[in-house]
Amino acid sequence: MAGKEQKGELGGDVEEGAVTTDVPARLDRLPWSRWHWMIVIGLGTVWILDGMEVTVVGNVAGRLSEPNSGLDISAEQVSGLAAALYVAGACSGALFFGWLTDRHGRKKLFMITLAVYLSATAMTALSFESWWFFLFRFLTGFGIGGEYAAINSAVDELIPSKYRGQVDVIINGSFWLGAAGGALLSILMLDENLFPADVGWRLTFALGVVLGLAILLVRRHVPESPRWLFIHGHGAEAEKLVRRAEERTLEDRGGELPPPAGTITIHQRRAVGFGLIARTIFAHYPKRAVLGLALFLGQAFLYNAITFGFGTILITFFDVPSGTTGYFYAVIAAGNFCGPLLLGRLFDTLGRRTMISGTYLLSGVLLFGTSWLFDGGHLSATTLTACWSAVLFFASAGASSAYLTVSEVFPMETRALAIAFFYAVGTAAGGISGPLVFAELTESGVVGDTVLAFQIGAGLMTVAGLVAVALAVPAERRGLEDIAAPLTKSRSGQATNGS
Known part of the structure; x- marks a missing residue:
């Protein structure tokens, strides 16, 4: 490496x-x-x-609205206002922490954001008034929201x-x-034979805190991104981390590592502002x-809008008891996880364009079909759940x-803030307005209103799939620097095509 050096905030030499x-x-x-x-x-x-x-919030909405829950709050406020505030917080946190992540590193921020998340969850469990719950x-x-920016950037730069x-x-x-897990946990915690009505939902949030603390202990050992380190002038630390990763890989796998496929020359940039991000x-x-x-x-409207009201739909149209909606939600959650698990490898083999467009289009078409069946009165709670599982297998x-x-x-200089920007814009449009609009549609008891909710989500997913085509x-299988060259290389005319 070449360049001047000075002492940096990580304690090592900062190259210029x-x-x-x-x-x-x-x-x-x-x-x-x-x-x-x-x-x-760890991440x-x-x-x-x-x-x-x-999921817990969606499933306890009915319980929270009951007179003996300990909170003066309605189910519509939980699935509407509280959901919108959660998403608004996520958008704000993504932008704030995304900016800090690109300035101060992935590791510092993914420790801080988890601490914020855990503290706020613990305080939710102690809610005594509706305003406290909303806050x-x-x-x-x-x-x-900060986790999305810090972790996705770190994962992509380390894998x-x-x-x-x-x-x-x-x-x-x-x-x-x-x-x-949240769906099944809520069933247990909402059982008044086990816990009083004003205690069970609080314990549900508290158990999430315990799990988060365990994750925090593991996360301490996850390294900083070497890519972030060298671009911010900490080349020696980046070299040390990569060498350690190589040594541990050889201990596990044996043999020899293939030679690296070339080098890259960059000019360090201490920070990137919102203006440069937008121009880039x-x-x-x-x-x-x-x-x-x-x-x-597309995904924000489908998930942040419609699935927040899934339990309400079951209760309103199929008379499913509020304490058992978790069983149905656990089924669609399993379908959601199986989609990425079984289809994930194809994103690296069949390729991004085929898989991204295919999953969006299939989920949109299947959701249109579900809305048609629901409108015709052809579905029960069980068959609606089966339809949703099929839709969300691809949508997830x-x-x-x-x-x-x-x-x-x-x-890469803009990675965390770019994630934050798109997450915030997309989620603000679909995730804040969506719960507020769809809470009324799904709770009205009018079939046509819920069908409209389904169709809006399906339409946006279909349009997004066509855009992906x-x-x-x-x-797929390309280095990050080959997909989008660093900003300094862009200035010297060495950037990849900006399409």
């Missing part, structure tokens, strides 16, 4: 000027090892917490290009393991920007690929 490194190529050529499993467990398992959080739903979302697609899709899909995204990569927005809008893989897409198709980037 041009730096030539083979760190990205060395990370990408590593075979899978226990080192990679540590990353997956990816937080989506289990998120899934548990969202800490917002702050819980604030923490989880070899050969496995990046399937690992990213499965990790984001693990949300639904938590959803299944919309001036240099306009088609990718349209793709990212379409994917996030597609939604996970939205995060994969925006985390790999923009320059035209604009998806063939990023």
Whole structure:
């Protein structure tokens, strides 16, 4: 490496000027090892917490609205206002922590965001008034929004290009393991033979805190992203981390590692502002920007709008007792996780364009079919759940690929903030307005209103799939720097095509 050096905030020498490194190529050529499993467990398992959080709130909405719950709150407020505040917090947290993640590193922020998330969840369990519940739903979302930006950027920068697609899709899909667990947990905790009505729902949130603390202990051992380190002037630390990863891989696998496929020369950039992010995204990569927005809008409306009201639909139209909706939700959650798990590998073999467009289009078409059957009165609680499981098998893989897409198709200096930007814009449009609008549609008791909710979600997923047919980037098995060259290389005319 070349360049001047000075003392940096990490305690080592900070390089200035041009730096030539083979760190990205060395990370990408590593075979899978226990080192990679540590990353997956330490970072990816937080989506289990998120899934548990969202599902628990949906399933306890009926209980919270009961007179003896300990809170003066209605089911519509839980599934509507509280859900919208959670998403608003997530959007705000994504932008705030995404900006900090690109400035101060992945590791610092994914420790801080988990701490925020856990603290707010614990405070939710102690809610004594509706305003307190709403406040800490917002702050819980604030923490989880930061997790999306910090973790997706770290995962993509640490996982070899050969496995990046399937690992990213499965990790984001693990949300639904938590959803299944939360659904079953809520059944147990809402059983008044076991816990009083004003205690069970509080214990549900408290158990999520316990699981989060265990994840926090594992996460301490996950390293900083070497890619972030070398671009921010900490080349020696990046070299040390990569060498350690190589040594651990050789201990696990034996043999020899193939030679790295080249080097890259960059100029360190201490920070990237919102203005430069926007210019880079919309001036240099306009088609990718349209793709990212379409994917996030489609999945945000489907998940943040409609699934928040799934329990209400079962209660309103099929007279399912509020204490047993968790069984149905656990079934659709299993379908959601099986999609990314079984289809994830195809994102690296069949390719991004085929899989992203295919999952979005199939889920949209199947949801249109579900709405037609529901409108005709052909469904029961069981068959509606089966239809939803089929829809979400594909939709979950597609939604996970939205995060994969925006985390790999923009320059690495902007990665966390780019994830945050698309997440915030897409989720704000679909996730804040969606719960407010669809809470009324699904609780009205009018079949046509719920059919409209289904059709809006299906339509947006279908449109996003068509956009992916035209604009998806063939990023499978390619290094991140090859998909989108660093900003400094863009200035010297060495960037990849900005389409």
